[in-house]
Ligand SMILES: NC(=O)c1ccc[n+]([C@@H]2O[C@H](COP(=O)([O-])OP(=O)(O)OC[C@H]3O[C@@H](n4cnc5c(N)ncnc54)[C@H](OP(=O)(O)O)[C@@H]3O)[C@@H](O)[C@H]2O)c1
């Protein structure tokens with residue numbers, strides 16, 4: 001079965017990946033994604049501080065690459081830029097920092113953006129393991145969102161100009177110092193928004209907004225279940241719930257984050273690791289929920305459906321249960337897939353319920369829809385009703401640790417990547433000790449670096 | 458498997474009915490519906506004009522029963538009332554007119570209503586064939602809605618009084634001259650509303666409203682597919698669509714009704730009997746629909762799903778395809794059931810679609826929800842934005858012909874039943890000729906009494 005078949009038969013997607021990739025470190029597939037337009041021929045090894053000369057050109061460990069285009073200019077003036085590249089499916093080390101040569105030129109309708117900040121999404125973790133169908137096969141640059149400044153505009157672009165500060169939403173390829181994208185995929189940043197905030201907004205807030213207001217039809221006095229309530233989408237959903245009067249938010253998260261999410265608007269935080277969240281919800285709302293957002297998949301989708309009141313809506317939008325550990329876990333994938341929720345017309349009718357599926361990655365062909373939603377979000381931002389929460393920022397060199405932070409369930413809010421190279425500060429004695437594990441630039445919550453495996457399901 | 462199991466496992470419902478009822482005239486089951494409270498011991502044979510003395514007491518043909526409680530009062534003053542009773546599953550003749558004895562007394566929280574008009578619903582046709590799970594087993598009085606005047610109130614009823622004109626929504630049992638119901642199932646009729654309109658409103662408008670506005674989240678500029686657009690729910694849905702700005706309505710109906718539904722607000726009438734409605738919709742809206750209402754079931758549910766745009770919503774609320782002909786057609790039932798739409802979470806996600814199931818009959822436990830919707834509907838009625846269209850009115854004696862009118866696809870709007878006996882007009886020569894087939898009181902569309910079988914699917 002070919003890639004295309006997988007896409008059109010999503011049911012089989014995960015199963016096929018499971019079968020065709022025998023191990024987590026399956027070799028990078030040859031097929032170059034047709035959409036990836038930047039010239040990548042010259043994957044030149046950046047001048048690294050720590051010398052690791054035996055690394056092949058495409059396999060420079062991210063942590064060691066701190067060279068910039070500005071550093072040591074070559075004799076002819078060659079434009080170079082830093083890019084994160086997924087070299088194959090597997091662990092954190094599969095995302096490599098590369099330096100690419102040759103300035104990308106925006107085509108008709110496109111703009112060139114100098115990237116200031118990028119968002120890390122859960123889908124990037126899935127993609128690294130070969131579990132995300134909207135990311136082309138490696139080698140490929142991940143990243144669905146970024147913010148930056150327009151540096152050049154292609155022909156026929158009338159509504160963007162050099163110098164515009166924009167946020168960008170694109171299927172993949174945004175983890176780069178410069179990117180070319182269709183002008184319609186960029187949105188002007190409002191006054192006072194930081195680049196980090198701008199990079200934290202598109203995926204999480206568009207997703208939360210469309211789920212709650214297009215499918216969910218959220219109205220006053222309703223109750224909503226938000227899983228991963230301290231995560232990117234979770235925080236966006238919580239804030240958006242409170243743009244409607246008297247909405248009750250049930251939010252699941254690891255216990256250490258409860259204070260933060262309560263302050264952020266979660267009415268009833270639930271520690272899903274030590275409690276049965278179904279019971280907890282029923283205790284408080286015996287009749288159930290109006291809306292249940294389901295990013296988990298597998299048996300949790302069934303639980304969400306059963307928790308709905310009559311006329312309630314389940315919105316399924318992820319399969320986080322497939323992800324356990326750094327590398328693909330076939331058992332978790334199979335279990336999630338096997339327990340997948342399925343329903344027929346009559347059962348749905350007799351239950352008076354709605355089941356919706358949401359996938360931003362499959363809304364490529366709906367730029368108008370997305371633009372309308374982004375416009376509304378920027379308005380809400382302007383009114384102070386929503387504000388992305390940045391958990392931590394990491395330089396491209398630190399991408400492995402950034403991913404680890406999310407995957408080990410330590411983030412509260414958005415994890416941001418910065419293309420600019422990490423500045424070498426004069427090393428203090430303490431710093432030297434933990435050379436292997438880099439620390440984020442800001443980090444608010446470093447208490448529990450080593451967490452036990454969660455008790456979900 | 459018991460009745461209760463069928464209800465809690467709706468998937469099996471139709472299949473079980475199919476298996477347990479070997480023929481369309483399966484004997485009336487003994488189990489008396491617990492909810493049916495009126496005293497029915499004395500199923501006295503009404504004094505019929507045409508003498509058919511060999512009929513058993515419970516099998517008086519509807520057309521022959523024209524006696525009233527007022528006629529020939531017995532020696533002791535016994536209160537009697539006319540009631541339609543489904544005596545067993547099968548053809549039109551299975552609904553019999555009976556006269557019951559003893560005045561029903563409203564219990565705590567109940568009211569006694571003198572019924573002026575009743576609605577005939579598609580579910581009553583299904584119920585007659587044993588295909589509607591919310592109607593208890595025969596003998597039972599069908600009818601989910603009526604209008605009338607309150608004649609007595611039980612204890613603890615504070616918001617209704619004798620003389621109030623009300624419309625009533627109740628699971629079954631409304632095809633009777635007097636009924637007792639929980640006060641909360643009655644709603645005050647607004648000024649200027651006729652009893653016929655009031656009986657035409659509850660089921661069709663509550664259904665259409667909840668589908669379009671609770672699940673469908675209908676908004677300006679959207680497009681909606683309405684099947685059976687000249688029927689009760691279809692006309693209600695069309696009118697409600699036009700309470701929102703610039704909504705496009707695609708409506709399927711038999712060709713003879715197109716003029717009427719165009720005038721009623723259907724933007725694009727489609728004759729589903731001679732055209733492929735999927736193609737017709739695609740021709741006009743290549744990208745598809747925002748909302749598809751599906752009262753048909755089987756393969757039509759799939760068609761509706763496929764016609765949706767991304768972020769589109771399918772609302773399935775019936776299985777009219779099961780009904781072909783006067784008696785249960787096992788093949789049609791099996792085919793509809795076999796082709797039943799079913800979907801899993803991943804497919805739904807990748808499609809960015811919503812599938813909702815709506816069944817008013819399963820919202821018994823949600824009186825508040827229903828009350829809110831009825832209140833909004835009465836407000837819209839007051840503003841002249843909705844107005845039930847009555848197709849025709851029939852006396853209880855004519856219930857068979859009333860059902861035939863709907864089942865043979867001749868109605869435009871609501872078919873209404875009147876408990877009051879048909880007045881004997883002095884017979885003219887013309888009338889005598891068609892004694893067998895009674896004519897409705899008003900009838901706007903008698904051109905095509907004999908229609909060929911539809912080409913649906
Ligand atoms: N369909 C779409 O268009 C779309 C778009 C965006 C995101 N999503 C989905 O939304 C969900 C949230 O995405 P996000 O980017 O905002 O990430 P996120 O919520 O920031 O993800 C990290 C957090 O999720 C929780 N978590 C639950 N199960 C986990 C697991 N198996 N592995 C690691 N962490 C887990 C952890 O917090 P706690 O332990 O505190 O709960 C962790 O801190 C994901 O399922 C993602 O696929 C879908």
Ligand SMILES: NC(=O)c1ccc[n+]([C@@H]2O[C@H](COP(=O)([O-])OP(=O)(O)OC[C@H]3O[C@@H](n4cnc5c(N)ncnc54)[C@H](OP(=O)(O)O)[C@@H]3O)[C@@H](O)[C@H]2O)c1
Pocket residue numbers: 577578579580660661664684685686687688689690691709710711714752753774775776777778779780781815816817818863864865866867868870
């Ligand atoms: N789930 C719920 O809560 C709920 C509540 C109310 C109604 N409903 C459903 O909504 C639909 C409409 O109900 P309604 O009471 O308003 O009836 P209706 O539309 O007045 O039904 C009669 C009309 O339906 C059309 N039709 C299509 N297929 C048919 C078939 N197999 N047999 C006979 N007629 C057929 C015919 O018109 P054309 O040939 O002109 O199309 C006919 O004139 C039904 O499917 C019903 O079960 C569901």
